Amino acid sequence: MPRLPSSRRLAAAGVFVAALAVGVGVARVDAAPQGERYEIRVAQRAVAVAPAPARKAEPVAEARPAPRDLPVIDYWGAPSGFRRDAAPASVAAIPEGLRPLRKLAVYDAPGGRPRAFLPKSISGLPVTLPIVERRPGWAGVLLPSLNRRVGWIPESRRGWEVRRLRDQLVLHRREHRLVWLRDGRPRADWEVAVGAPRTPTPPGRTFVLGRTITVGGVYAGLDALVLGAVPDDRDALAPALRNGHTGIHAWSRRSAFGRSVSNGCVRLPAGAQRTLLRHLASGTPVHIVD
Template identity: 55%
Template sequence: MVRALRVTRTRAGLIGLAACVAAGAGFLSGAGGQRPAPRAAPAPPPSAAAPRVPAPTLSAAPAPPGLPVIDYWTAPRGFPADPQASSRTALTEGLHPARSIPVYDAPGGRPRARLTPEISGMPLVLPIAARRAGWVAVLLPTANRRIGWLPPKGWSSRPLRDHLIVQRRAHRLTWRRDGVRRAVWSVSTGTAATPTPLGRGFVLGRTPTSGAIYGGLDALALSTVPDDRQSLPAGLRTAHTGIHAWYRSDAFGRSASNGCVRLPRAAQRMLLKHIPHGTVVTVVD
């Protein structure tokens, strides 16, 4: 664990096709010496389509004072479940809070907590999972498989190119960039008693490690936390799941960790070089 152009068949298109066929039939009749049939009057142009009116944006209720802040250790209850927690579809856009902003339990719903620009010194980038009525749903940190809703102001957009997929039973980590597989590694995942949390999470940032067992490399701290904190030693119960190097190669391909994903040093170096804040990490069985 880590502590700290689709073309549609419109009515206008069908009218145009019918006129073309009628004209061709008249030409073919004339080719046989017959008097050409009188040409039909052209069809009137279709009326202009009505302009699309965007759906109105639901207003945001004012946030009351004293809302709890989602930080590295705690996340308030009351947020809805991620409806696509096990989806392997990449999320390609994230957001960065420009200031402390309230997060709601639904578009136009109740504000339940606040998000800040950083968590434990790491700039916060939240993957956007859905959009509705001008609002965006984001994956939440420190709240496994939960989403929160934000109105359209108070944040800036960030592109997301990468996606990490962890398969627990196969003990495999796949790195994709722009939908293309870049690398696959055999890894170690959590034991039956301390499993790696399932579902979609994301990279909070990198954090230092101590001890030769981590290969002298930083870890990637994830947004997810143990599903059962009591199954862990007391010193790890407030920790986050991480991706980090491991000193023993015989650990890979096994369920052997406290929930973190352990991988070879060369693989960790590559991830540290290329994987930014906000990258989605999907853990599946």
């Protein structure tokens, strides 16, 4: 587990809690991998479609005032009470992210109860959250430090801006395979190793929270990407790792690639990690599926 200098520290003793190992094969950049995993096929036949009946506009749910003493979402955790992600296994592209311009109240549903405040940055990392659902006057976003949960932020008290999200990562745990897509098209893929059976890589949709430095030759001297996901079972980890986040980082020991051996993080060859660091920004969606 990487140790972080205090100037950019994200966890007390190891930011990362789940490691995926990436294969030794050369990444295929700018070329779609073989197979039909990401092909979209359209039936070539005419279908008579009746005009859809007119629908009344859905009313905008009002946002009730948020108490000042609500907890603030941070690196160490987020409060409960938020609804589950309705499509945790989806690998569909998420084109927009929400970037807070100030501290925002996060609700458990459109017009629902305010549960927490979302800051502009978490442990020094500027926050951008993928927008996975829209309702009139509301945006549903993936939450950091809380797995497979969606929070709702009203548009009426704006305080945020939309960021375009071009990239996404899809991790296939059983195949030990990580795919990088841009604008919905595969750009590169690598064989990986995922978390061990006792400390699996948390499934579901998450995102890149930010990047941090690492310490130790095993990380090839490269920054790591910190995800919004946290361990599903903290007690399965050593005490020093229980408050960490899942990460994506370089790994110099090739024997790990293609296996389920880590505490949950994604381990990549150095060249693959350089590619991700060069192209991926905060808020990039990461889809972890079987």
